[in-house]
Amino acid sequence: MEDRRWLQFVESGCRQMINGKYEIPLPMIEKPRIVPDSEPMVVKRLQQLKRKFKDDEHYRQYKQFIINLLEKGYAEGVPKCEVRNEQAWYVPYFGVRHPTKKDKVRVVFDCAARVNDLSLNDLLRQGPDINNLLLGVFLRFRLGLYACASDIETMYYQVKVPEDDRDCLRFLWWKDGHIGSDIVKLRMTSHPFGASCSPSIANYALKRVVQDHGSQFHKSVSEIVLNNFYVDDLLVSSDDINELIDNNNNNVIDLCSKGGFNLTKFNSNSLEVLKNLPKDKCSDSIEKFIEDEDVVQKTLGLDWSLGKDKMSISLNIDEIPRTKRELLAVIVLEGRVLLQNLFRNRIGWDCTLSERDKGQINVWMSRVNKFKLFSIDRCTKKGTTSKVESIECHIFVTLVN
Template identity: 35%
Template sequence: MKQRNRHALTHLSFLSCYITKNLQVTKHWVYALLDPQSDSCFLSETTMNKILARGSIVNLKLSTMLDEKIITSKKIDGLVVKDMDGVTNINLPSVYTREVIPASHSQIPKPETIRQWPHLKKVAEKLYPYQSDAEIGLLIGLNCTRALKPRDVIPGNENDPYAVQAALGWGVIGMMHNPNDDSMNNYNCRLVSADERRCHFAYKTQAKEINPVQLKKMFEVDFNERSSEEKVSIEDKRFLTKVSDGIHQRDDGHFEIPLPFKDDNINLPNNKILAVKRLARLKSKMIKDSQYKADYIAFMNDIVDKGFAEKIPADEDSQVEGRIWYIPHHGVYHAKKPRKIRVVFDCSAEYHGEVLNHHLLQGPDLTNNLTGVLCRFRQEPIAFTCDIEGMFHQVGVDSKDRDYLRFLWWEHGKLDQEPIEFRMTVHLFGATSSPGCANFALKASADLYEDEYGTAAAEFVRKDFYVDDGLKSVASPSEAIHLIESSKLLCKRGGFRLHKYISNSKEVIESISPSERAKGIQNIDLHCNELPIERTLGVQWCVELDTFQFRIELKDKPFTRRGILSTVSSVFDPLGLVAPLILTGKRILQELIRDGADWDDAIPADIKVRWERWRAELLLLSKLNIPRCYKPTDFGKLKMAELHHFCDASQTG
C-alpha cells in the first residue's frame, strides 16, 4: 500500500464532524480534512477508539515529497460519512489509522474571518462555529472521489480566497487576511481551508493483513545526537498531561502512574485463550529444561514476594468486558550472564487485531543522551558509576489499570496444579510506555527533593543517568562521597534504590557498604587487589588504570556483503573513539553497495584482500587504552592549562 501525502499548496478543505457507531449520534466532535493529493483515507487512532472501531494490522509504504518509509497502521472497512442534515451518506473505502492527522487548527479559518470577504459572506453563514477542542480526526483522499468532487465554485477576484461546494458542504481555500489591510503582518502565511458542515461515521466490518519485517539503514550512527530543541508531538504532550495529572506518591515513597492510554474508553476483546495457549508452550519448555524451569520459578516467586505482582482479589474477580487483557510471558537469558533470567511480558502479543502496546502512549524520549552522559563522565578525575535496582518495578501502576496487566501462572510454581490469574502492580519491562513512566518518576524525585538533598544530587539524577545506569565524575573523593550519599537518600525518598557502586578511587569505595558495591568488588581487598574492568553503558572501563578499552570478539562470517555488515556493526563505539578505523570497513561496504553486490554474493578478490587486512587490524583494538578523563594528571598544577581539539573534512568519510 502506497500513500502519496504531498501537502504542498494543494486544495485542502476541512469539515466539522461528529462521530457515531451504528448511526447513533454522539457528542464527540472532529474535523475531517479533504485532500485530493492523498491516495487513501486516514483516521486518527483517537477517533478510531471513540467510535469503538477495530481493524487489522497492516504496513503502509508512505511516500512524501521528502521521504519514503514504512509505517504500521490498522485497516478499517465499513465507515460512513454523513453530513449534518443527514441528507448525504458516503461510504468510505478502506481507511487506515495514524496517530494523528498531519494538519493544524491554524489552517481552519473561522466564520468571522471569512465574513471579511464580501463574496464569501453567504458561505460563512453556512459554516458551524469553530470548535477549538475538536480533533482533526479524518483525512479523505482521492480514492473517495464522491466526497471531493466540486459541485459549485465561488471564485472571487484574481487573488482572493475561493469557496468550493462538495457533497458534504462548502470549503474555503486560499490565503486569509483582512482585505482592507495591505500590511504583511496581517497575513496568515499558511494554506487554509474550511468546511464546517458536520458528518458522522458508522463502523461495519474489518479485514486482516500480514505485517512484514524491515531492514534499517546504519551509516549515520556515529556521533548521532538528539537535538535539545526537538519539538514535542501532540501525542507526547498527551502523555505528559496524563502522567502529570495521574502521578501520586504512596506512603512507602514509591510513585504510582496510570497506564497512559491513547484513549480512555479502551475496549479490548477477551484474549485469555491466547494466554492459555502460550502458557501451555511455556510449560512444555520448562518440563524439558529443568534449569530453565528453576530459574523461571525463582523469578516469578520473587516478583510476587516483593509485591510487584498479586493474585486477583476475590472481590475483583468478575470480568469487566473490554477492560481486561492477559499478557503472555517468556524467559530470556542475558548473553553475558548465562544464569540470569529475565521474564519478559509480551505486551506486543496480538489477538483479533488488538495489541496492548498499540493503545499505550510511548511519550517523549526522556532518556538522557548517551553521548552526553559519557562525555560528562570524562570531565573530572574522580569517577563512579551506580545502578537503580529494578527501575521499572519501582514505579507502581494505578489500581484501576492493573486488570490490563493480568497474566496466568502457577501459584508457587507448582506446575501440577491449575494456573491461576495474577496481575502486575508495577510498570512492565515490555510495555511501550514503561521507559517514559519510569524516567518521569525518577525526574519527579529530583524535582520534589532537590531542596532537601541539594542541587548537585538532583542534577546528577536528572542529567547523568542513562535509563538505570548512573555515571558521574567530580573533582575530589570527598565530593564524590558526599554526592553518593545525598543522591542515595534523594532516590530512596522516591522509591528508588541505588546500588552496584564502583569508583576509580579506593577512598570512595571504602565509604560505600560492601552490599551496595558492584559484584566484582564486594569481597576484594582494596589494598592488595586491583580493581576490575567494568562494562559501563557498553563501554569497557578498566577501573584500575582509569582507561577505556575495547574487547573485540570477531566471529567467523562469510566473505559477503552480509558478513561484512555484521562485522562492521559489531564494534560498539558510542563516543566515536575509533571511528577513523571503523570508517575503512564502512568504505569497503559502501563500495560493494555501489557496485551492486547482492547480500550473499562472494566479494571480489581485490576487495577480499583489503577486507582481511582491515579485519586483522581490528583485533589490535584490544591493546588500545584511552584515558577516561580528558585532563592530564598534572592539569591543575599547570600555570596555563589548555585543552585543544582538531577536526578535518574528508571526501570519503
C-alpha cells in the same frame, strides 16, 4: 501535542505513596469498548514456553523471576472476586539472554503481542524521550579525576500502577510454579519491562523526586540526579574526592531513596570512595581492590578498568557468525556493509551463510578483534599538572551507503 497530552496526564495522575514510591496510571490513548479476549493467546504462549523448559536451568530462572515479582510486591494474584473481567488484558512474556552473561535470562513482558490485530502497546501513549543524551552523560563522566558509577535496582518496578489499571497487565503462571498444575492469574502492580510507556514513566518519576524533594539537598545533588543518569545508570566524576564521597554519592543515594529508588552496585577508580559507602551498596569490586587486583566493570556498554582507570571496547568474536542474526549481534563499522550485502541478496535471518560470505567476515573479524588492544584514559585530564582551562572533543563519523 502528543507529548504534551502525555505529560499532562502523567502529572495529574501521579501521586506519591506512603512508602515513598510513585504511583502513575497507564497513559491509555483510548480503551476500546470491547477488549479482545487475549487469554487464549497467552495460554498458547505459556504452553510453547513449557516445551522450552526441558532445560531445567531455563525453567529455574523463569520460576525465580515470578517468585521475585510476587515476593517483592511487583505483582500479585488476581483477587477471586475480580477474576471475571471482560476488560482485562493478558500479556505473554519471553526471555532474553544477556549477550555477555549467557547463563542469565531477563524476562520481558511482550506488550506488543497482538490479538485481533491489536496490542496493549497500541493503546498506550509511549511518552516523550526525557532521558539524558548518552554522549553528554559519558563526556561528563570523563571530566573528573575521581569517578563513580552505580545503577538503580529494578528501576521500572519501583513505579507502581494504580489498582484500577492492573487488570490491563495480567499474566499467567502455574500454581506454585509446578509445570502441569493449574494455571493461575496474576497481575503486575508495577510498570513492566516491555510496555512502551515504561521508560518515559520511570524517567518522569526519577525527575519528579527532584521536583518534590530536591530542596532538601544542595543544588548540585539535584543537578546530578537530573543530568548524570542514563536510564538507570548513574555516572559521576569530580576532581575533589571529598565532594564525590559526601555530595555526589551519599546525598544522591538519600535523594533517590525519597522516591523509592535504590542506588546500588557502586564502582569507582578510588578505593577510598568505595570504603566510604555502605558495603551493601558496593559491587564486589571493593574486595578485589583490597587484594590489589585490577577490576574491569561494564559501564554504558564499555569496559572500565578501575585500577588503570581506562575505558575500552569489549569484543568477544571468537567464531565466525553463521547467520545474519549472529552477525547483527557483533556489528560495527565495516560489519554494516557486510550486513547490508546480505540484505541485498535477501539472505534469511537464520540461513547458513555461504563460504564466500564467511571468508569476508573472517577477514573483517581479524581487524575488529584488534579493538581489544585499544583503550583510552577515562579522565580527559589524566597526566596533566597544570590547571585545565578548556577541553575540546572531536568526533569523527563515517557514512555508509
